[in-house]
Amino acid sequence: MMKAMNSRVQRIAIAGSGFEAWLTAATLAKRFDARFMEITVCAVDGSDAWDELYSILPLNPSDAIHRLGIADAELIRYCDGSFSLGAEFSGDRFSGEHATKPYGATGVDYGGALFHHYWLRNTPGNPVSDYFDYSPGVRAMQKQAFAPPAARNAIGPLQHEYARHTDPAQLTGYLRKFAIATGVTESLSPFQRVQRSDDGKRIQRLVAASGEQINADLFIDCSGPQQAILTDNNKVEWHKAPLGRDYSLSFEHAEHPDAPPPWHSVIATENGWDIVVPGRSRQLRYSFVSDDETTLPFRPGHVSQSWDRNCVALGHAACAILPIEPLQIQQLMESIDRLVTLLPGPDCLPGEAVEYNQLFQRDLNEIHDLLAVHELARKHNGLGPAALRDDAVPDTLRRRLDLFAKRGWLSKTDSHLIPMHTWSGTFLFYGLVPQQYDLLAEHVPADVLKHNLTEMSQHIGKIVDEFPPLSAFLDAARGSR
Amino acid sequence: MTNPAPIKRVVIAGGGTAGWMTAAALSRFLPHTTDIRLVESDAIGTIGVGEATIPPITDFNTMLGIDEDEFLRETGGSFKLGIEFNNWGNIGDSYFHPFGVHGYDIDGISFHQFWSRLRLAGDTQSLDEYTIAAHAARAARFIRPNTTDSRSPLSQMRHAYHIDATRYAAFLRRYAESNGAKRVEGRIVGVDRDSENGFLTNITLENGDTVPGDLFVDCTGFRALLIGEALGVEYEDWRHWLPCDRAIAIPSASHGEFIPYTKATALEAGWRWQIPLQHRVGNGHVYSSEYLGDDEAASRLLGELQSEALAEPNFLRFTTGRRREFWNKNCIAIGLSSGFLEPLESTSIHLIQEGVSKLLALFPDSGFDDIERDTYNELLGTTFEYVRDFIILHYHATQRDDTDFWNYVRTMDIPEKLAGNIDLFQRTGRFFAHRADLFTITSWVAVMAGQNILPAAYDPLVDRLPTDEIRATLKDMRDVYAEATRRMPPHQAFIDKFCKAEK
Numbered sequence: 001m002m003k004a005m006n007s008r009v010q011r012i013a014i015a016g017s018g019f020e021a022w023l024t025a026a027t028l029a030k031r032f033d034a035r036f037m038e039i040t041v042c043a044v045d046g047s048d049a050w051d052e053l054y055s056i057l058p059l060n061p062s063d064a065i066h067r068l069g070i071a072d073a074e075l076i077r078y079c080d081g082s083f084s085l086g087a088e089f090s091g092d093r094f095s096g097e098h099a100t101k102p103y104g105a106t107g108v109d110y111g112g113a114l115f116h117h118y119w120l121r122n123t124p125g126n127p128v129s130d131y132f133d134y135s136p137g138v139r140a141m142q143k144q145a146f147a148p149p150a151a152r153n154a155i156g157p158l159q160h161e162y163a164r165h166t167d168p169a170q171l172t173g174y175l176r177k178f179a180i181a182t183g184v185t186e187s188l189s190p191f192q193r194v195q196r197s198d199d200g201k202r203i204q205r206l207v208a209a210s211g212e213q214i215n216a217d218l219f220i221d222c223s224g225p226q227q228a229i230l231t232d233n234n235k236v237e238w239h240k241a242p243l244g245r246d247y248s249l250s251f252e253h254a255e256h257p258d259a260p261p262p263w264h265s266v267i268a269t270e271n272g273w274d275i276v277v278p279g280r281s282r283q284l285r286y287s288f289v290s291d292d293e294t295t296l297p298f299r300p301g302h303v304s305q306s307w308d309r310n311c312v313a314l315g316h317a318a319c320a321i322l323p324i325e326p327l328q329i330q331q332l333m334e335s336i337d338r339l340v341t342l343l344p345g346p347d348c349l350p351g352e353a354v355e356y357n358q359l360f361q362r363d364l365n366e367i368h369d370l371l372a373v374h375e376l377a378r379k380h381n382g383l384g385p386a387a388l389r390d391d392a393v394p395d396t397l398r399r400r401l402d403l404f405a406k407r408g409w410l411s412k413t414d415s416h417l418i419p420m421h422t423w424s425g426t427f428l429f430y431g432l433v434p435q436q437y438d439l440l441a442e443h444v445p446a447d448v449l450k451h452n453l454t455e456m457s458q459h460i461g462k463i464v465d466e467f468p469p470l471s472a473f474l475d476a477a478r479g480s481r
Numbered sequence: 482m483t484n485p486a487p488i489k490r491v492v493i494a495g496g497g498t499a500g501w502m503t504a505a506a507l508s509r510f511l512p513h514t515t516d517i518r519l520v521e522s523d524a525i526g527t528i529g530v531g532e533a534t535i536p537p538i539t540d541f542n543t544m545l546g547i548d549e550d551e552f553l554r555e556t557g558g559s560f561k562l563g564i565e566f567n568n569w570g571n572i573g574d575s576y577f578h579p580f581g582v583h584g585y586d587i588d589g590i591s592f593h594q595f596w597s598r599l600r601l602a603g604d605t606q607s608l609d610e611y612t613i614a615a616h617a618a619r620a621a622r623f624i625r626p627n628t629t630d631s632r633s634p635l636s637q638m639r640h641a642y643h644i645d646a647t648r649y650a651a652f653l654r655r656y657a658e659s660n661g662a663k664r665v666e667g668r669i670v671g672v673d674r675d676s677e678n679g680f681l682t683n684i685t686l687e688n689g690d691t692v693p694g695d696l697f698v699d700c701t702g703f704r705a706l707l708i709g710e711a712l713g714v715e716y717e718d719w720r721h722w723l724p725c726d727r728a729i730a731i732p733s734a735s736h737g738e739f740i741p742y743t744k745a746t747a748l749e750a751g752w753r754w755q756i757p758l759q760h761r762v763g764n765g766h767v768y769s770s771e772y773l774g775d776d777e778a779a780s781r782l783l784g785e786l787q788s789e790a791l792a793e794p795n796f797l798r799f800t801t802g803r804r805r806e807f808w809n810k811n812c813i814a815i816g817l818s819s820g821f822l823e824p825l826e827s828t829s830i831h832l833i834q835e836g837v838s839k840l841l842a843l844f845p846d847s848g849f850d851d852i853e854r855d856t857y858n859e860l861l862g863t864t865f866e867y868v869r870d871f872i873i874l875h876y877h878a879t880q881r882d883d884t885d886f887w888n889y890v891r892t893m894d895i896p897e898k899l900a901g902n903i904d905l906f907q908r909t910g911r912f913f914a915h916r917a918d919l920f921t922i923t924s925w926v927a928v929m930a931g932q933n934i935l936p937a938a939y940d941p942l943v944d945r946l947p948t949d950e951i952r953a954t955l956k957d958m959r960d961v962y963a964e965a966t967r968r969m970p971p972h973q974a975f976i977d978k979f980c981k982a983e984k
Contacts, residue, residue: 008941031942112544112838342911343941351905355913402852409842411856414916439510439841443544 009217009346011038013206015191015229016222018048019168020315022175024222024336025184027064031340034183040214041184042206044191047223049296050316051168052251055277055284056084056264056326058103058163062416064333065164068178072148072164076478078174079166080279082260083146083470085137087325089429091268099129100263101429102137104161105421107456116424117408117441120434122453128428134453136160136460145467146262158456163326165264165277167284187214194219194229202310202348203229217346220339221313225320230303230313237304239364242394243372243379244300244322247272247288256283259471266324268378275323280474288322298322300371302364307353312339319364324374327367330417334363366415369397373426383432401432408434485848489516492694494669494684494707496521498646499816499833500700501653502541506837508660509545511844517661520684520692522668532756532763533561533743533827534641535919536580541834545656553980555652556644557759560623560741560972562614564827568747569932571880576607576931577742578826579614580639582923584958590942593926595951597910597939602948606959608930612923613637616962618742622969623976634965641827643743643756643763665692669701672711680811680849681707695847697812698840705818708804712812715805716820722873722895723801724769724886725751725823729779730795732761736788739973745825747879749773750886752825753785759982761791767823772886799823803865808857811849813840820865825875828868831919835864860917867918870899871925878903878932903934910936 012028014021025041057065057075065075075081086102107115119131132138137160140146149159180186189210197204206214206229221230260278267274272288288298302319306312314335321328338359342352372394373383380387387393388401403409404427410420444452468476491507493500496519504519511517542552552558563579570576584592596608609615613634617623627635658664667686675682683691684707699707708714720726735757744755751768766782773781779794803820807813815836822828839860843853876890877899906912906929914922929935943951970978 033945112540340942341940345938349908351901351908352911354901355905355911359913399852399856402850403856406850406853407843409853409856411860412916439844440544442510443546 008343009037009348011216012040012218012220013214013216014039014041014220014222015044015206016041016047016220016224016315017043017045018051018222018224019054019172019175020051020224020317020332021047021220021222022172022179023064023332024220024314026068026175026179026182027336027340029179029182029184030068032343038216039179039184040187040216041179042187042191042208042214043189044223044226044228046226047228048169048172050224050249050298051172052284052286053316053323054168054171054329054332055279056163056165056323057329058326059161060330060333062333062337064336068175070174070178073477074174075164075166075171076280076474079170080281082165082278082280082474083148083262084163084165084264085141085146085160085262087266088141088261088263089266089268091266091274099429100132100138100141101425102132102135102141102160103163104135104137105158105419106132106138106425107134107453108158109421111440111443113438113440114408114410114420114424116428116434117437118444118449118453120408120437121441121446122449128431128433131428133457134460136464137162139460139464140467141261141263143464143467144261144469145464146470146473147467158460162262163264165260165279167279167282187212191223191228217310218344218348219311221311221317222315224316227303227313227317230306230308230311230317238299239301239304241300241302241322241368241371242397243375243392244368245272245290245375247290247298247300247322248295249298250287250289250295252285252287254283254285256281259469260474262470273322273324273378280478286323300368302360302368305353305357306335306360307356309353310344310348312356314339318360319367321367322371322374324371325422327370327417331363331367334417335360362413363415363417365396366413366418369394369400370418370422370426372397373401373430377430383427383430401427404434405432406434407436408438485846487512487515487846488695488844489514490694491515491517491696491698492684492692493517493519493698493700495519495700495702495816495818496650496654496664497700497702497816498650498653498830499702499818499836500698501650501657502830502833503698503700503815503837503840504657504662505545505653505660506541506841508657508662510841513661516663517657518663518665518692518694519657520665520667520669520686522687523666524668532646532758533564533643533754533824534830535827536639536641537831537834537919538641541838544838547656550980552652553642553644553759553976554982556642556648557761557982558642558644558980559739559757559759559976561641561643561743561827562618562623562638562741564743564745565618566745566747566875566928566931568881569745569875569879571933572883574932576927577609577612577615577618578924578927578931579609579612579618580641581612581614581637582921583608583926584611584955587946587954588942590940591922593922593930594910594940594943595946595955597936598943598948599952599955600935601939604952606955608927610959611955611962613962613965614639616966617969618740620966620969621738621740621972622966623741623972624969634961640741643758645758645760665690669706672707674711678810679712681711695811696845699812699814699818700816702817703799703821705804705814707812708807708809708814708818712809714809714814716800717802717805718800719802719869720800722869722893723823723876724771724889725767726799726801727770727775727778728765728767728797728799728823729775729782730763730765730797731782731786731793732791733764733786734788734791735760735762739971739976741972743827747881748781749884751778753782754824759976760984762788765824767825769886772884772889803862803869806858807836807861808854811845813857815840819861822865822868822872825872826868826920828872828919832864832868836861863917864919866896867915867920870896871918871920871928873899874903874925874928875932878929878934880933903929906936907934908937910939
C-alpha cells in the first residue's frame with residue numbers, strides 16, 4: 001500500500017484585527033478542522049481603518065459568509081443588514097441624471113450569442129433604458145421592492161442577484177466570535193515585528209508588543225494598507241490602477257432619513273465619488289476626493305506579488321479597489337477560497353504561489369479595467385467618442401471598448417469575478433451602444449425574436465409585481481428564525 | 482465619417498471539410514446579399530481531415546440547425562463517447578479519455594481528489610470506472626444525454642461522432658448550396674494582389690477565369706496557396722515537440738462489435754487509429770519518418786488490420802505547427818492551411834469550427850479593423866497552443882523506453898507551462914483549467930493518471946470526510962454508472978433505429 005503524503009501547513013498566523021483577518025480566520029477554521037490546524041490571529045493596530053469599505057456584500061456562489069452558515073436573517077438582526085439589487089448612479093458628472101445598474105444579468109443569453117445582440121437586433125435605435133427593462137433587478141428597484149432569488153421567481157434561466165448591506169464593525173465582531181468558537185486563538189497584544197529565518201527568506205514568527213511570539217508555517221497579512229508583514233518580507237511594488245487617481249477617503253455614519261431603498265448610491269462629483277450604503281436603520285457614506293490631503297489616502301492599485309514565500313497578503317494589504325463596484329470584497333473572498341484550495345505544505349514550495357499570483361494578477365487586470373470604465377465615464381460624462389479617444393485608456397481596455405462599440409464583442413476571460421454581463425451592462429449603462437450585433441443572433445426569425453422578448457418583458461413584470469416592498473421584507477426577515 | 486462598406490463577396494479557396502464547413506456557416510449567417518463562392522477542383526483530392534470529432538461539433542450542428550439523426554444517416558456516422566488509449570504509458574496499459582466528467586464533485590472539491598485519496602490508501606479502482614462514458618463505451622451501448630434531470634447519471638453523457646469525411650463534405654455542400662453559396666469548378670493557378678496595400682483581389686483558374694473577392698478564406702490545405710504562397714505568412718514548426726510527420730490511412734471492412742469510441746494504440750514510432758463507421762472502419766498509422774520508413778509503417782498498419790482492406794493505402798506528409806498569423810490582410814486561413822496537429826485527440830474538425838465561429842463573431846467590413854484581426858489571431862493562437870500542449874502530454878508522459886522514438890519524446894524539453902502543470906499535479910493533485918483551453922480538467926486528469934502521472938498528495942479538504950464514507954460514496958457512483966449502462970440499448974441497435982445510413 002502506498003503511503004499518503006498529504007502534509008500541509010499546521011500553523012497559520014494571521015496579522016490583523018479587522019474584517020479581513022476575522023473572515024479569513026473563520027473560513028480557514030471552518031474549512032479545515034481547527035483541531036488539527038493552529039490558527040492564531042495577531043492584532044495589528046489600525047488594520048481596520050478601511051473596514052467600512054466592506055459594507056456591501058454581493059452574494060455569489062463562493063460567498064464566504066454563506067459558506068460559514070451565516071444566514072441573511074442573522075445579518076439583518078445583528079449587523080443592521082439590508083438588501084440591494086444594484087446601484088443608483090447620479091451626480092453632476094452624469095448630467096444630473098439618475099439611473100440604476102443592477103447586479104446580475106439582463107435578459108437571457110442563448111444560441112451562442114449574448115442577450116444584448118438580440119436586444120440590438122430586435123429594437124435598433126431604442127434607448128438603453130429599454131435594455132434594462134429586461135433586468136428583474138432594475139424593474140424591482142423601480143418599485144423599491146425586494147425578494148431574494150428563488151426557483152419560483154426565475155424567468156427561465158434568468159435570475160436576479162442581490163447584495164447584503166451590513167455594518168462592517170458589527171459583522172467583524174460577529175465573525176470574531178464565530179472564529180474563536182470554531183477554535184481560532186486570538187493574541188491581544190498588538191503586533192510589533194517580524195522575525196525571519198537566518199537566511200532572511202522565510203518568516204519564522206510574529207513578535208507582539210508584550211514579547212509574545214507567534215510561530216507559524218504560513219503567515220497571512222490582513223493588516224490593511226500598512227502591509228505590516230508583507231512589506232517586511234519583501235520589497236513589494238505597488239502597481240497603480242490605470243486611470244485611477246489618488247484619493248482621500250472619509251467616512252460618515254448617519255441615521256436613515258427614510259426606509260432604506262434596495263440599492264446603494266454612487267454619486268460622481270467634480271472631484272471624485274461619493275458612495276452611500278443604506279443599512280436597515282443607518283446609512284454609511286464614504287467620500288473619495290482627489291484634492292483633499294486631510295483624510296486617509298487611498299491609492300487604487302495592487303502589489304506585484306501577493307504571495308511571497310510563506311507570506312500571503314489578503315484584502316487591502318494586497319490591493320485597493322475603488323468601491324464603485326463591490327469588487328474588493330469579491331476579490332477578498334475569491335482569494336481566501338483560492339488560498340484554501342492552494343494551501344501549501346509546510347515547506348511552502350513556490351508552485352502554489354506562482355499559480356496564486358498569476359490568478360491574482362489576472363483578476364486585478366480585469367478589475368482595474370472595469371473601474372477605469374467608470375473613471376472614464378465620470379471624466380467624459382459617459383462613453384461617447386471623446387472617452388473612446390482618451391489617451392489614458394489602457395490598451396487592454398481600449399481593445400474591449402473598440403470591439404464592443406463596433407460589434408458588441410466581448411472576449412471570454414478566465415476571471416470569475418467579472419462576468420460577461422457586467423461588461424456589457426456597464427458599457428450600455430454609460431451609453432456605449434454597439435453599431436452591429438453578432439451574426440449568430442440572426443438564427444432566430446425576427447418575428448419569433450420579437451415575440452420572445454415581449455414575453456420575457458411581460459414575465460419579468462408579473463414576477464416583480466409579487467415582490468414586497470423592501471421595508472416589509474426586512475421586517476419579516478428580522479422577525480423570522 | 483461614414484462606416485466602411487460591408488463585405489459583399491467572399492471567396493473560399495478549396496473545398497473539403499474546411500471549405501464546406503466555412504461555406505455552410507457563412508451561407509447560414511451572412512446577409513443574403515453577400516455573394517459566397519467556393520472554388521474547388523474535382524481533379525484535386527481532399528485529405529478529409531478528421532473522421533473523429535469531439536463534443537463541440539454538436540454545437541456547430543445546432544448552430545446550423547442540422548438534425549443529428551439526418552447528419553449521421555448522411556455521413557454514415559456513429560456515436561463517439563471518448564478515446565481508448567492503449568500502450569501509451571507502458572506497453573499493455575489501457576485507459577479511457579471520456580467525454581463528460583469523472584464522478585461527482587463533493588462539497589465543491591473535484592472528484593479526482595477523492596479518488597486520489599483512496600488510491601493512496603491502497604484502493605485499486607481506475608478512474609475509468611467513474612465515468613458513464615467509459616462504462617457505456619466498453620459495453621458498446623449508447624443513449625442520448627438526459628438534459629432535463631441533473632440527478633440522472635445520463636445527464637453526464639457527452640458525445641461526438643465518427644463520420645465519413647467525404648460524405649460530410651458532400652452533406653455540407655448540399656446545405657451551403659441550398660442557402661445560396663455557389664461552387665466554382667476549377668484549379669487555382671494564380672492569386673492577384675492589390676499593388677498598393679497587398680490585399681488579395683482575385684484568384685485565377687486554370688481555364689483563365691478570375692474570381693474576384695473582398696474577403697478570401699484559404700482552405701487549400703497544406704499548400705496554403707493564399708496565406709502562405711501569395712501572402713508569405715510563415716509557418717511555425719513544432720516538430721521538435723511533436724516529431725510525427727507522416728500518416729497512412731486505409732479503410733477496412735466493418736467487423737466485430739460496433740463500438741462507440743475511437744481507439745488510439747501506440748506503436749514503435751507513433752500510433753495507430755481505429756474509427757468505426759456504419760459502412761467501414763477507418764484505420765491509420767501516424768509516425769515519425771525520422772524513426773520509421775514508409776514501407777515499414779505501411780506493412781505495420783496492414784499487418785494490424787482485423788478485416789479486409791477496402792482501398793489502397795493513402796500516404797500523407799505533414800509538418801506539425803501553426804501559421805504565425807491566421808488572418809492576414811483580407812485573407813483568413815481555416816483548416817490545414819492554418820496549421821496542423823495530428824489527430825490524436827480528434828481536434829482537426831474542431832479547429833476548423835473554432836476558425837469559422839470566430840470568423841463569424843468577428844466578421845469584418847471592408848475597413849478590415851486591425852483590432853478585430855489581432856483579436857482573431859490571438860484567440861486562435863491560444864486555442865492551437867493549448868491543444869498542442871495536450872497532445873505533447875500524451876507523448877511525453879510515457880515510461881516506454883523500447884525504441885529511440887519513445888526515448889526521444891520521453892526525455893525532450895516541453896513547453897514551460899505544460900511542465901509546470903505536470904509538476905503541480907504530480908506533487909499536489911491539483912490542476913487548474915483555463916477557459917481558453919479546449920480540454921477540461923477531466924481530460925487532463927484522465928491522460929495524466931492514465932499514463933501513470935499519479936499525484937503524491939490530495940486536497941487537504943478531502944480529509945474532512947472519513948475514508949470509509951468516501952469509499953462507500955464512490956462505490957455508489959460506480960454502481961449507478963454500471964446500472965445506467967445496463968439499461969442503455971446497444972450502440973448498433975440505437976443507430977439502426979434512429980440514424981441508419983442507406984449503405
